[in-house]
Amino acid sequence: MTIRWTLDDLRIFCALAEAGTMTAAAEQVSLSLPTVSARLRSLEDAFGTALCLRTQKGVTLTAAGQRLLGHARDLLEKAARTNEDVSDFARAPRGHVRLAANTTAVSEHLPELMARFLASYPKIDVALVEATSAEVVKQVREGQADIGIYSPNFAVPDLATFPFCDDELVLIVSVRHRWKKQTEIAYDEVLQEDQVCPQRTAALFHFLSDRAREAGRKLRSRIHVAGFDAIARMVAQGVGIAVIPGSAARRLQTLHNVRVLTLTDKWAENQLLLCVRDADELSPATTALLQILQQGVLQSS
Incomplete structure (x- = not known):
């Protein structure tokens, strides 16, 4: 009609x-x-x-x-x-954004950035998934995630990447540990000690397990706990030593009275990158989140 x-x-x-x-x-x-x-x-x-x-x-x-x-x-x-x-x-963009990130990003860098983003864009929801860097890249590549945050220990020429932040992995020990006066150490030596580890499902635990396997060793995990604060408290009590992000170590060093040692291994430098499949084909909601994440880098630097 x-x-x-x-x-x-x-x-x-x-x-x-x-x-x-x-x-x-x-x-x-x-x-x-x-x-x-x-x-x-x-x-x-x-x-x-x-x-x-x-x-x-x-x-x-x-x-x-x-x-x-x-x-x-x-x-x-x-x-x-x-x-x-x-x-x-x-x-004001609206919609749903899928963000995949490794443990360091999820625990130490995203809480404030995500709070700022969600307050600025009340009509955008975010699904945040913690994964290993390899899984983050896989999810972005296959369209399961819109944005990824990962450690570039491998090449990803098929994705668009942007700097996020630098956050090296370090070792924390109690003030009574025999390494308390050292300033740096190799991961091969670390593997000789009992360790306080992240939960078995945490991306950082899988990453460290892979590095141990590459060295022909196995992590001596005494206990698995959730969160870097709990890990630092266990280390301070002498339960074991732990590898955590430098940002978390600096935040917790005085609070829990632990010592921080630099890891000499190249992979411990732990630069974090943002990645997307095609920067020119992002939804308005995804573009808005990517901009907030990039601004966070500029403000922190």
Whole structure:
């Protein structure tokens, strides 16, 4: 069925119903009197019935006109809401962003950045998943994640990458440990000691286990605990030693009275990068989050 009327026709009709006269309606919609009269005749032709009765005192709606008035008001209200709702995308992005990141990023760098982002964009939700760097890259590559944060221990030429931050991995020991006066140590020596480890599901635990396996060794895990604060407390009590991000170690060093040693292994430098599949094809919501993450780098540097 062909519709032979427009929202403007309905807007004029509602103005006529409210104003009561052709002249007042013409002034209300900023059109000439002949134009308003012609648009009313066009509406009546479209519906095949009279919509109002014209008298010297003004116009009175017929039963058909009253029925149309109710529908017209509903349609104009819905049109206004539609315009506002869709226009919101230009003013404030909305949607859902999938972010995959390794343990260091999730625990030490994202809490404040995500809080800032979610406060700034109340119509965007974020699904944050912790994974090993290899799994982060895999998820971004396969479209399971929109943005990834990973340690570049391998090349990813098929993804667009951006700097996020530098956060080296370090060793923490108790103030009573025999290494308390050392400033640096190789991971091969670390593997000779009992360790307090992240939970078995943590990306950092898998990363350290892989480094131990490469050295032909196995982590001597005395206990697995959640969170770097709990790890530092265990280390301070002499349960074992632990490898954690430098940002966490510096934050917890004084609080729990532990010593921090630099790891001499190249992989411990632990630069973090952002990655996306195609920077030119991101949704507005993903672009907004990527910008916040990049701004966080600039502010921290």
